[in-house]
Amino acid sequence: MTHSTGETTDHKPGIEMPKPTVWPMVLALAITLIAAAAALGAWAFAVIGGLLFVVSFCGWMGALLPGRGHESEPLTHPLPTTITGRTGTVEHLQPGMTGYRFRLPEKVHPISAGLKGGVVGGIVMTFPALAWGVLSGHGLWFPVNLLAGLALPSVDDLSVPELEQFRMGLFLIGLVIHVVMSATIGLIYGVMLPTIPGAVKWQIIIGGIVLPLVWTGVSHGMMGIANPVLQHYVDWFWFAISQLIFGLAAAIVVVRSEKIAVMPAGSGTAGERA
Amino acid sequence: MLALLAAASQPENLSILSPASPSAESIKGLLILVCAITGGILVLVEGILIYALVRSRRRAGRDDAEPPQVYGSKPIEIAWTVAPGIVVFVLVLLVGRVLWEVRPDADKPPPGAKPLYVTVVGHQWWWEYRYDSYDGRELGITTANELHIPVSEPGKPPRPVYLNLQSADVCHSFWVPRLGGKTDLLPGRANTMWLQADQTGLFLGQCAEYCGTQHANMLLRVVVESPEEFERYLAEEAKPAIDPTEKTALADKNTFRSLSCVNCHTIRDKQDTRVNGTFGPDLTHLMARKTIASGMVENTPENLRKWVLSPNSIKPGCLMSGFELNEREMNSVIGYLKSLK
């Protein structure tokens, strides 16, 4: 700074800090007075407010000129206590410790594995679903149309023969639902299955059998509200079969995919690596 | 929960869990489903929280040691991004279906239906109903504060009711919980709404958009009747007010007409056009209504008297002023009002 603070009496080193000033407060008051004048129709307020506004604004701008608005704050305050290091006090993740599961191995399945699993599962599960359509005599398009009933109210009003025909709108909606659900569930499989402890066998059992059965059960309970048409026509045995096939396919694709190395997630893994 | 169910089983209630129309029914279904999903998420989250708390309070290890630092994990983050994603995806689909179910197009009633069209005008703080047409018949009846509609019996043609919602002053909202969701009445904009009742009876509701001092008492009454009763109601309402012939009754009528009531109220008379104010409710068939002041008090002679003397004592802040009538005038006015069957 070229300008010094007016009186340079002190030679103590100081830190330059903005000088306290009343103008911001006065400016705020001025604006409020003007607003109050508008609200109340009391124009005397506006006059006072206007005057204060000009005065405080100029005062404020004056403080912006180099060297005006600052003062030197002497370094007379006590110092903080020094922070000391404590070595060896951080525990490291080990098997059996809470949160160990989060560690995740240094090598995991790539994200694409989950997506692949979902896509494969989504494709193979259409076979039992369509097979049911054909075997029950309703035809290929029946299951697709039922699925679309999740999103479209008009499906409720369709008769069985209508439900058996191909309908472009329903087909597209059904396709979107099917693809999105398959892919996202596959993605979750991809990242979650490897965290299941024990042998790969358990990952397949849980992902391929237990989870599909769980959600089949949940669907069974809630389908009446979620998708009344489907509830009305569905054959729960075949429904469960297709879910199981999806689960198995997705789980197998996931666990068989190549693993890749990832960044360590926490202090434990790094410790192990070192 | 139990209390909720108990309350819901009362005969006249305003619970959205005891629907009496297809749209309220679909919404109830959606509500239960969404509550189940969110309830599941809630249990999951609180469960994890409690588990984490319990585990971390009982953990072994040195006292001065910090626990292992875990910085994050991409796969886990992906999992808990995608899982809510699926839930949201399913919810949006479901909402879409129910949305189209409860808001059908008003100009396309289902085939074979006998639709009723009513214009509802919200006023600070009462409701004006203009019956436009029923089953294709033009009606042109105006009344206030008590809406009568026909029931849709199973197996018979549905009788949907399409309300054309407007406002004379500020925003209001039409809401009869058991018959379906609400729709606002905005000045300068006409909204439509679909009602269809499965049961006969009286259904209560009230204005659900803050509209000024007496918003709390802008009550709604919807009477659902059998189609026959409804026809009878329409026929009654379509008639003009009775024309008194008897002397005192005639005098009563003239007293009423000499007062400023006529500036605000309408009474449809055979030939008369003088009593045609529109600021207040139509009084042509006042006595056909069970309540006055938009459902606040019962329609009894005492209450009418109290009302005309000082509406503010019943409905503080309401837009009808009190009248310092002398005893004779008051008797006449009340006498005349009582004749408006």
Next chain:
Amino acid sequence: MTESSSAPTAVLTESESGPPDPTLGIEARPDVHKVGMACFLASEAAFFSTLIMAYVIYLRHGSHGPTPDQVFSLPMVLGNTACLIFSSFTLHWAEKAHHSGKTNVFRVLWAATIVLGTLFLVGTGIEWRGLIRDHGLTIGVNMFGSTYYTLVGFHAFHVTLGVIALAAVLWLSVRGELRGKSPMPVTLVGWYWHFVDVVWVIVFLVVYVVGR
């Protein structure tokens, strides 16, 4: 336990272990004043967007009273617009002049910007007088009046503020307080002025071109 060996005042310097961080100390931080002005202009943009949106929504709303195509005289407005757009150029040249040390050229061009801005304001005043006197268009006549005066009025208010700010910078320059190649006041007021001009171009397109 080991004491860390840092000096008492240097609370947090690097500890001995670990590689030195190559980014330490050399990261550039943006200038506060520029960031502040950019934020201010962003908020102004949000404010004007709202007014412009209201104008568009209410276009051709309401039946009575004067309508845009009845009242606007384009020559006047085009002249005004030309003034404002040209002032952006003079401002730009002025900045360049300052950058290459030609202080006098800077002052002349800067003053020209002020004059052009003032001309714009005078033009707006004349236009408004015409609208009120000849066409009876006031803020309370119809929706067009309400939205037009609010939008154009707020813009004119900003031009007024801009002219004052420009004048203040000129005063600083005359007093010799502006140092360096591109002093902050010049840059910031420049940004503001260009912003006001851009808003005008949009207002002009919406109100006088599309809205007619």
Next chain:
Amino acid sequence: MATAEIEPAATATPSPPPWTATLHEWLVTVDHKKIGVLYVLMAVFFLLIGGAAALLMRIQLWAPQLTFLPPITFNQFFTLHGTTMVFFVGMPVLIGIANYAIPLMIGARDMAFPRMNAFGFWTTFFGAVLVYFSFLVPGGPPAIGWFAYAPLTENSFARGPGVDCWALGLIVSGIGTTTGAMNFIATILCMRCPGMTLRKVPFFVWVMFWTSLQIVVVMPPLTAALTMLEFDRQLGAHFFDTQAGGSAYLWQHLFWFFGHPEVYILVLPAFGMISEVVPVFSRKVLFGYEFMAAATAAIVVISLGVWAHHMFSVGMSRTLDLFFVAATMLVSIPTGIKLFNWLATVYGGKLVLKSPMLFALGFLSMFVIGGLTGVILACAPIDFQVTDTYFVVGHFHWVLIGGTLFGVFSAIHYWYPKVTGRMLSERLARWQFWLFIIGFIVTFAPMHIAGILGMPRRIYTYGSDRPWEIWNQIATIGALIQAPSYLIFAYNLVVSLWKGDVAGDDPWDAWTLEWATTSPPPPYNFAVIPTVKSRRPLWDLKHPDDPDWKYE
């Protein structure tokens, strides 16, 4: 580096300055720490006022047809209660805490624009005074609800200057909020200490950065809308005058375009505070910082496009409804990411159950409930039924109190030792916490039921034929349980100034830079500007063998 020569503190206790000097000092201060304290004090004051209004409303609703409050008074009270809580409690307290903490956390000596900072506080404060001035004008305070739907606010329905005081007061305080936000942005972008890249700022700082961007974008539209309203009322314009072609619908869009992001402005800083407290008291690093950071940005961006979920019943087209349903639900994904990351931070940690953590755990357990009722509301058909009922009242108190207030209390208990050099009384804090959380649940849980049973909001009374009495009584009792907790809090704040234990520089063994200076910090915060290498500079110093920068 150590060029500064330092004098030890004067040992003699100076005689206390006269109160005029103290007053003067606070009126003219430009120190971010003092301004922060002023903001918080203002908020606590208005919290008591707004809470008192709520208590009176609860008493009026105790039983059907009570005449404890006249209808107009009740309507004025909920208007003021809502306005006060949102604009004069929520925003000031969050901005105030940030004002205090952010320069310290990023190793700066002050905010970027210290005078504008003072200006921001004073406009906020005087704006509030102007709103409350409406008590003295003919007709009294406005009775329009905090979102002031047109045309109820127009001259023909609201005579008297009450509405003008309200609108202009909000414009004035909005100017303060906006300048405050600009100041945060400039401070965070430009004043970070060496080594602190934007990816290494403490999480609270990151969140305040995004909240400030949000404020800069959505506050001006509110100002514009309020200006139009004032032009209608004062100059005879017709923006919202429906009798002359104005639109009630436009007001709703303009208001909620501000109003929805506003509720995130109210909760995001609390997210940030929780993200500081939870790690320190679980003794673990914040789990998934990068995802948390991205989620913050996502919330800010998405929430700009969801406002019309407050307007489902206004009669938009079904397609538009569905669009806003989807957008609204999308927000729950990033919010969920945050919640799960906090849980993961707690999980496996070594919990220190001191008062800041208590409130943080209150936040974690309660906010999720409010968020999930929000998702229920976001299903448009359900909203047709429950909008404008006590279900909504239940939802938003659950997020505003279970989210914002719990976060704020957590933060105040966390930083109080830094601000004053004294600890708050743990015993009082525990009393406050338990009364607060129990009272809160008892007050607002029954409101959901009342809403499902058909009780609209903003009604000053109800008929005895309505089945709502019991739920209202429980709610009122809950409010009475809550009330002492606020008083205890205020008492604790004051008394601990003298009676509290001396805190020391770093009472919580924490990790961010504010704990590296004295409590209270000197006017210049740091004698020497620190240099950092990671998000937890103090952790690095305390654990030289396991520093953070190895992992980031």
